[in-house]
Amino acid sequence: CKDMYRVVKSITDGQKKFEKASAAGDHKRAAELLIKMINVDIGHRTIVPKARLDLARTYRHLKKHKEAKQEAELVIQADENSAEAYKILGQVLVDLEDYEAAVIKFNKAKELSQGQDREIEDELRKAEAALKQSKQKDYYKTLKVSRKATLKEIKKAYRELALIWHPDKHKGEEDKERAEKQFQLVAEAYEVLSDDEKRQKYDRGEDVFPNQGGGGGQQHHQGFGGNPFFRQGGQQFHFRFG
Known part of the structure; x- marks a missing residue:
C-alpha cells in the first residue's frame, strides 16, 4: 500500500510540476518531468498513454518532430482507437511537410472521433489545403x-x-x-x-x-x-x- 501511495503521489506531483512548466513555456523542463512520470510505472495503461500524448505535444513545441512522432506512434501501438494520438501524429506530419500522410492520419482520427472533434476537422482541412498547395505554388x-x-x-x-x-x-x-x-x-x-x-x-x-x-x-x-x-x-x- 505504501509503495502504491508513493507511486500515485509521485505521478500527481509530477503532473502538477509539468503543468506549471508547460504554462511557463519551459518545454524542456516539461519534457523531463513527463519522461520521469512515464518511468515511474511504464506499464500503467491510463497514466502512461496520457503522459506520452503530452510528451508528443511538448516535443512539437521543442521542434523535436522525430521524438514527437515516436511518442504518438507508441500510444497507437497500445491503443489503435486513440483519435487524439492520430490527431497529434497528423500534426507532426504536417510539421514535417508530409501532407499526404498527414491527411491519412487526420481522416483516421476523424473516423475514430465520429466527426465530433472540430479541431480534427479543422486540421484535416488545413492538411488537405497544404497538400494541394504543395503541388502548386507554395x-x-x-x-x-x-x-x-x-x-x-x-x-x-x-x-x-x-x-x-x-x-x-x-x-x-x-x-x-x-x-x-x-x-x-x-x-x-x-x-x-x-x-x-x-x-x-x-x-x-x-x-x-x-x-x-x-x-x-x-x-x-x-x-x-x-x-x-x-x-x-x-x-x-x-x-x-x-
Whole structure:
C-alpha cells in the first residue's frame, strides 16, 4: 500500500510540476518531468498513454518532430482507437511537410472521433489545403518562412528576397529574365501572406485570385520613397512593405 501511495503521489506531483512548466513555456523542463512520470510505472495503461500524448505535444513545441512522432506512434501501438494520438501524429506530419500522410492520419482520427472533434476537422482541412498547395505554388516556401510565420517575419523575408532578386543586380538576358520572374513571384507571395483575408483563403486551399486562375495579383509594390525596382512592358514594380 505504501509503495502504491508513493507511486500515485509521485505521478500527481509530477503532473502538477509539468503543468506549471508547460504554462511557463519551459518545454524542456516539461519534457523531463513527463519522461520521469512515464518511468515511474511504464506499464500503467491510463497514466502512461496520457503522459506520452503530452510528451508528443511538448516535443512539437521543442521542434523535436522525430521524438514527437515516436511518442504518438507508441500510444497507437497500445491503443489503435486513440483519435487524439492520430490527431497529434497528423500534426507532426504536417510539421514535417508530409501532407499526404498527414491527411491519412487526420481522416483516421476523424473516423475514430465520429466527426465530433472540430479541431480534427479543422486540421484535416488545413492538411488537405497544404497538400494541394504543395503541388502548386507554395508561397511559404517562396518566402522561405514557416506556415506559422508572423507578419513581421514575412515582411523581413520579403525585404531580403526582393533585394536578392532585384533585376538590376543580375546581368545577362537569361539571368535577368529569371530574376524578374522570381521577383514577381516573391511579390505575389508577399501580397497574399501579408494580407490576413488572402492568407486565410490561401491556407484553406481557396483560390486567392479567382479571376486570374490562381495567378498573382496586379498590385504595384511601394516603398523606399517610391523608387521603382524595374519596369517591364509599361508596368512599374515597387517595394511594398506596408
